Amino acid sequence: MLLAILDMAILVFSLFYYHNSISANLGFYHFLKLHTLNILFGIGIFWVLTIIFNFYDLDYVNKTRKVLPLAFFIGLIFTLSYIFTSSLTPDNNEVKGSVIVFVFGFTLLLIVWRVIYASVIHHNVFVKNCIVLTTEKNNKKLISQIKKSVEGKDFEHGLKILGIYGVSEELKQIDRLSRALERMASKKLVDTIIVMDKDQETISNSLNTTLVKVLGSGVQVITYFKLYEEVKEALPLQFAGNQFYSILPISKYNHNYLYLLWHKLVDILASIAGLSIMLLLTPVILLLNLFFNQGPLFYKQYRVGKGGKEILITKFRSMIVEAEKHGAQMAEKGDLRVTSFGKILRKIRIDELPQFWSVLKGEMSFIGPRPERKVFIEKLIESIPLYDSRHLIKPGITGWAQVKYDYGENIEDSYKKLEYDLYYIKNRSVTLDIRIIFKTINTIAFYKGR
Incomplete structure (x- = not known):
């Protein structure tokens, strides 16, 4: 909220300067009244750019090394986009000077504010002191x-243990710990108590x-399971054991018909757009395949879809002919x-375009867990018993695990990606899809593709 308020203040102040340089003696009140649109x-x-650049994702903006390039690019793209789409840019030398000040002034102000937040305010004001009971x-x-x-x-989640x-279960130890907790709470030494109790008793x-x-x-008490889901936006599978239903309420996403309608609409629109781009490319x-990737243009492979049913998918070939x-x-x-x-095809996800045919047929969705091959799934299930639960919904071309975690290449990576897949299955919504x-x-x- 603080980030958004100050960002908006800088934005409005910069727009006021820009329009005031075009219309001399324009007061701030009249600026708000005349230029509301x-x-x-x-x-x-600015809002669209912040979403694309993750400008309010605390995993990024709490670090100076990450926020610097983000603020720089957003500042430039926003100001230039606004200028070139605005009908209020007269062609004279005086205004051209104002344009330069607007572009670099807004960008500099945004950078300075975000660096101050990341390097000073976040660490000294917003990091909460926590203790863990386990x-x-x-x-x-x-x-x-x-x-x-x-x-x-670097305490990116705003928490410090x-x-x-x-x-x-020793009574003396419990009594000492109880007194210590009450003393810390009364002296405001701790903000959050995290409870990690595997046996729940x-x-x-x-x-x-x-x-x-x-x-x-006034101290927050929260379970580690709940906290993990909030800060990591994934499900902590190590506490679920084989009882997936203890962390995954499987009923709610099957009956939200408005959401299912939205999801189907996204699939249809994405398929039309994806297949149109594929036809153009x-x-x-x-032609490039003849010189740099000799062999068939496409390759087909069976992957596991919803309910464990195998589906045939098609992709642009990106590996050598005898890859396996x-x-x-x-x-x-x-x-x-x-x-x-x-x-190159993989980096910009062009190799995925033919899969939109599977989405249009209803075998896949645009958003969902990545479809995997049966031979690998059988091996993964031996190490990760819950792995099969990702087939509760249709697989997708993109998904929460794909955008939150690097390309998986071993059991540990598959385990981590499953935490994100199940988080999506549990919490999927219009906002999460967006x-x-x-x-x-x-x-x-x-x-950033793999």
């Missing part, structure tokens, strides 16, 4: 995972009364089987 138009351009204090690997997932890099306290039975008291003191790709002469092999980062031309669409545009525009 221009202000709303500018806010609209029955797994001696599990060093798990404790390390908890600390890493809660804090992120002050201490991790083990909870046992020990902490609740021993500390419920104390936790109610600290809640009354196919002659060019065919030694048997099925998962693609990996820097895969030597990918041709030089194939790397976020995925804009993040996909960001991936293509900035050459």
Whole structure:
């Protein structure tokens, strides 16, 4: 909210300067009254850019090294877009000077404000002090995972763990811990208490009364499971065991007919757009394929779809012809089987375009878990029992796991991507779909594909 308010203040102030330089002696009140549509138009351009560039994603904007290029590009693109689409830009030298000041002035102000936020305000004001209560204090690997997932890099999630306290059933230990929690809460030393109780009994039975008291003191009490879902936007599968229904309410997304109508509409529109682009690009790709990627233009492969049913998908070929002469092999980062031309196709996701035919037929969706081959799924299920639950919905060309996590190449990567896939299945909505669409545009525009 603070970021948005200050961004809007800088935007309106800059627009006021720009229009005041065109219409001399234009007061601020009259500017707001006369140029309401221009202000709303500018806010609209800025809003679209912030979504594409993840300008309000705290994983990015809490770090100076990331916010600098983001603010620079958004500042330039916004001001230039506004100028070239505005009908109020007279062609004279005086206004040209104002245009230069507007472009670089807004960009500089935006950069300075965002750097101050990332380097000063975020760390000193918004980072919350946390403690973790757990029955797994001696599990060093798990404790390390908890600390890493809660804090992120450079406290990007706005949370800092002050201490991790083990909870046992020993009455003396519980009494000491209760007094310590109440003392920290009364002195405002802690903002959030994170409860990580695998058996769901020990902490609740021993500390419920104390936790109610600290809640009354203004301290937030939250389970690690809930916190993980909020800050990582993924589901912590290590606490689900084989009971997927404990973390995945599978009924709600089957009965929201308005959402299903939206999802179908997106599939149809995306398919028409994708297949149209494919038809335009196919002659060019065919020609380049003759020189840099010799062999068939397309390749077909069976993948697992909704309900475990196999579907035949088509893609532009990006690997050498005999890529699997030694048997099925998962693609990996820097895969030597990918041709030089194939790397370009993959980076900007052009190789995916033929799959829109599968979307149009209803076998796939535009947004959903990445379709995988049956031979790999059978192996993954042996290590990740919940892996099969991603087939509750149709696979997609793009998806939450695809835009949030790098290209998977091993069991650990598949496990992490499954956490994002199940988060999408549990929380899919119009707003989440829109976020995925804009993040996909960001991936293509900035050459971030695998």
